[in-house]
Amino acid sequence: MTTVQDIQAFLTNSAVGVLEVSREDVTPTTPLVDIGMTSFYAVLLCGMIEDEYEIEVEPLLMFECRTIAEVSEEVLEVIKRQK
């Protein structure tokens, strides 16, 4: 069963790869805007979440949640609702 820690780890790895930032700069509580989150990357990351967990996610989620921790909590809720 997917946990919020699993999602945090997946999102951290994905953000490091997509945003081309160092792993040390990305913690669960780092504000997403501080690591370069834009509308483009929001769509890209949400696409990765959709493929990984087979759910539908609105890219606006990345702007409604401030950090990876908050996004992970929200994604877990979506997984519970949609599965």
Added chain:
Amino acid sequence: MFKRVVDFEEANALLRRDGMQVPGLLAYLEQLQRHNVSGLDELVRFTRLAPFFQEGEQLRQLRDVYKDLLDVILNDWSEYIKDTIEKLVDNLDECAEFDLVEELSLKVFDSLLKPTLGLMPADSASFNADTIRLQELVQPYRSLRELKAINQKIKRAIEAVEDTVAAGIVRERTALGHLLRNRAWPERQVDKISIVIILYAATAPLAQTFTNIVAKRLQESRDRTVALSDEEIAKGAAQSYLHRVCKDSAKDSAYNGTYLFDIQAIERGGCPAFPFGHGRHFCVGFGLSRFILKYMVQQFFTKFPTAKILDIKHNENNKIAYEISRLVIRTT
């Protein structure tokens, strides 16, 4: 994230800026492709051929082609359009109650637009399901899943029309027939087919605007048989907003230069100021739309001058257009 503009003077000044451009969806999709996102090829083609997403020389070339196609329809099909509208209105039972959206507005697609454009797909209902809502492509922040689903719809629609071209059933006098035989640019058949499908999808607001105009007339105590004015057309326009991105140095960084001009709120003299766009992006199909709307409204109210609204429902999920999804009318 966006700056919503509701004041006419502010909107007018902003829209006149050289750096104010339509959203860069093409560059955005190509950027996604560079990040190894697949399944967007047809969407990229559509975006490249849709005037709404283009600027500069590509926009000028596209507007020239679209204007030519619309001229073909207005010049060669105006009597057919009038006859068809008369038949559609005559088919409505004078004594019955009916949903105007289902029984008249949406019939514009199959009865009027498909024959004139030269779109004769074998499965007409599936083609409509894949194309009529393509206008929602302009809604910002679509997810990758949604973008890929739209890509699939476009692919199916193009294949359906390619089959009719291969079967030789596209008539020369239609918009598609004219484009295939008489225009050198764009060169590829698939691009020509895409342009005509874009034109079809772009007329979706016509059906919505017709419904809005009829609803407004039925709600107001006025002479319903007078000719439809441009002011009434503007007040019934379906589109909700213009989406623009400011590329010049004076952009408002607080909103990342992204503006939503609220068409329903920006008024000038009691009338929406930019209901059909602005400047080089003014709706290229306005002339044809006005011709169809004037005749449809005239025919409808000549036949049903005392009609009453029994039920009206709006589509709250449509974020880009003011759309009445159901308008039940009693005709006597």
